[in-house]
Amino acid sequence: MISLGLDLSTQSLSAVLIDSTAGKIIKEHTINFAENFPEFETENGFIRGNNQEFYSYPQLYLKAIDKMMFALKDYTPQIESISISGHQHASVYLNDKFTQILAEIKSTEPLSEVLIPCFSRPIVPIWMDNSTSEECKEMDRILKGSVSELSGSLYCERFTAAQIRKFYKKSPEAYQETQTIHLISSFCASIFAGKNLSIDSSDAAGMNLMNLANSQWDQNLLDACAPNLINKLPSIEPASTAAAKVSKYFVERYALSADCDICLSSGDNPNSLIGCGAAEPGTVVISMGTSDTFFGAIGYEMIDTKGVGHIFGNPAGGYMSLICFRNGSLSREAALLSTGLNWQEGEELIANNTPYPDSNYLPFIVDEMYPHCSAQLSKEQLSSFSPTKALVGLIESQILNLRLYAEKHAKSISTIRLTGGASNNTAITQMIADVFQAKVERIEISNSAALGAAMRAANASSKQDWKELNELFTGAESQLLPNTQNATIYDDKLIQYRELINQL
């Protein structure tokens, strides 16, 4: 079976096309938003608004999908199933024109223009948004602190409930006019199907609106958020659902087969769990994309996450736990920029200076969630550091921070799967192995979210089982072992780093 996984992430849209019968990755393609669509004037795919607001545009995503499908035209007639991965928590707000326009659209017209009248909110608030602390406090007061038992996470600024409540408070008329609120993942799947599709339960868990125990909307959580919300949200279904055939528009415009299945979409982290071959408890994943995340499958027992992290659904069944760090690749890029090096030279500098010979520092250029604190380091300060202090010091401090919080989640970490853009850097990969004193494995490609989406499409459409898909696609392509001579150095560094955190 030929399946397509698309990953709409913070900075880009990526495609991974797999042949799950032959066990081959046929094609990979990435479209970077800032480079390809300068007309939206984004910084790395997003816009920085006032007071910690971060957002993007639905039209940008639609343009990227159009460009991607034309880029894949040599392959489209063979594609039998499609699933999409979206950066988690981001929401799209649609009025009552959406379904009709989608059903009537002509294949000569670009979606990004025809759908403009459908958006009741012209922006998509994204996971980087940190502007909704007030809304989180309000909802928490209403629910008297029971949100994490119900939804699997404490109220979080970036989660969809806080974003919806803010929209309802600031723009009540536009909220009332909104007929459907999608996640970015379910919005994209609906576009391919030509009609509204459900939200999958693994991604819905990142909204603070779903009851984790029964995977359905929870009326108490909805009531705490905004009025009449139940009528605006699509239903929730399991991730493994082949939900519809592709729309006529996609058949005519991009030559997809009319028989191609559109499978429910999910979030980038649940998809990455699948794409990294970590759907069974045991192996943990570190993803170094725009955000850094640490996650792993936790079976079927919901663990009380009070104050520690989040529980999302595992698309292969059961749950996954996750912690997310706001200072990820963009902070590493800022450090690299201050040195004047490129990544190849930077990699050499890291390899030659691991362990970093000096004291670590708090590596937070933007406000951080773990620990919950404001930015501790400016780009000007970074520029005054030596290249080694700026780049190696920052990345090593980030990894110590990861270990500090990861150890609260996972008792013993012996194998880590590393993914995301920075996993292309072998010196960073080795540093992770040394700091954690664990084996670090990488799979064939660094975009595990798109691969996971393709594997989910194959599973939902043909019922090909996970064990077989894992054997075909998620074997370790490289394994880096920890340098055991660095074990005590990093144990000592962790003690010193914890002191810094305690002083915050």
Ligand SMILES: Nc1ncnc2c1ncn2[C@@H]1O[C@H](COP(=O)(O)OP(=O)(O)O)[C@@H](O)[C@H]1O
């Ligand atoms: N060799 C490298 N070393 C370190 N970081 C890298 C390297 N190559 C790419 N990156 C980082 O990867 C990031 C993009 O990762 P990606 O997983 O595609 O992000 P996202 O999925 O969040 O859009 C870029 O911001 C870039 O800094």
Ligand SMILES: O=C(CO)[C@@H](O)[C@H](O)COP(=O)(O)O
């Ligand atoms: O907010 C979270 C997870 O809770 C982020 O991990 C987003 O899902 C964005 O992912 P990337 O674009 O960094 O991969």
